[in-house]
Amino acid sequence: MSTPNVLDELQWRGLIAHATDLDALRSHLGQGSVRFYVGFDPTAPSLHMGHLVQILTARRLQQAGHTPYALVGGATGMIGDPKETGERTLNSLDTVKDWVEKVRGQIEPFLSFEGANAATMVNNYDWTASLSVIDFLRDIGKHFPVNRMLARDVVRSRLEAGISYTEFSYVLLQSLDFLNLHRDHGVTLQFGGSDQWGNLTAGVDLIRRADGERAHAIATPLMTRSDGTKYGKTEGGALWLDPEMLSPYAFHQFWLNVEDEKVGELLRVFTFLRRGEIADLERLTAEEPWKRAGQKALADEVTTLVHGADETEQAKAAAAALFGGGDLHALSTTTLAAALREAGAASVSREALPSIVDLFVEAGLAKSKGEARRTVSEGGAYLNNVRVEDPDHVPTTDDLVGGSWLVLRRGKKHFAGVEAR
């Protein structure tokens, strides 16, 4: 799907929070396949929702005929991008190398490595590790006025609390990446999250100062809830893309629970549905919000992109079984067991079934017995969809659904299963 100008598409999807020069960029993108890059620092063993915006944006640009360079920050990950809350803890080389491989593996499925505009994976460790300090300070450092570096928002916010020279220098490395990719591969566009804007423009400046050439930058917006707080948090933490860190079921549930006001925006950013389809879904969400057509489409689309169609079907089936409101005993054992494994399951001995409080802790629905006890006293604890009011209640083998399962629920929407063996 080659659009006349992909920039219009990105703007319509709300993906451009800042850009260096929109008119110049538009004509640049209209003149053929532009080589662009986007970087990911390995700061955790998995990428999350925020990175997904970048990955999908890269895919959109590639689909429009442009050529992606996906960069993993083997070098920048060793240094750490300054953040407002404080100094980062340095990770060991082994850790960073491990995470680089994981991150790389998460990006690759989204891009095409074949054809005229095949994607390329690069690692900035390759050109940074052997760089001499003298060369770095003379060739790169000379182009960075410290007074300008001090004026950046992130740096300024850290001057009181303190910032190490290490983090202060981060922007030089990222700018060097852009310069190198520009020189060696003809890359002329970098994009990243809006919190990266300073780093993006620094790279554009460096290319101009060092080589006298023009480059472009785009910043995508930070995803926020309607109350302004950051998106992408679940009970367990970030919205990780790694199924080991966040089950496809939990991932699917996150999107399904998105607020009505945000459905349209999220559909534009996180799916490849076309304008007409999104317009229909927005209309349905406004007219019949209780049907949550937008949320369902969003959850299915994004989960399929990240985890595949099979996992999506299983997540949906699990949700249907658990939230169906029907009699649990009416479900087939296979369906029930699959649903509970999706939601999270533990196993106990059927010889001595633990009390409801212990079961909640065992199944991960409560962090401590105190919390489990509290949940019971608050009326938020359910066994097989029946509220339990006695924290010392001990289920019997008669309670086992399908012969071996106990269905636990906390509050309205947190399910877990316990298998009695």
Next chain:
RNA sequence: GGCAGGUUGCCCGAGCGGCCAAUGGGAGCGGACUGUAAAUCCGUCGGCUUUGCCUUCGAAGGUUCGAAUCCUUCACCUGCCA
């Protein structure tokens, strides 16, 4: 280097010898209302073998029947002076 002030539970922030596991706000969690939404209201919010016990108020010592609260030393932060 000198003087003054600070360091409290996930975050912000009270407390200034016993009634303190520690006021209040935010986040989180549960309930009501709903649509597995938002808003609102109510409750809850260190751990445990839970009418009690244990571990917390920057760190380590000390005074006292008893300390988050007093004293000493150390670490870090802030302000004023040099």
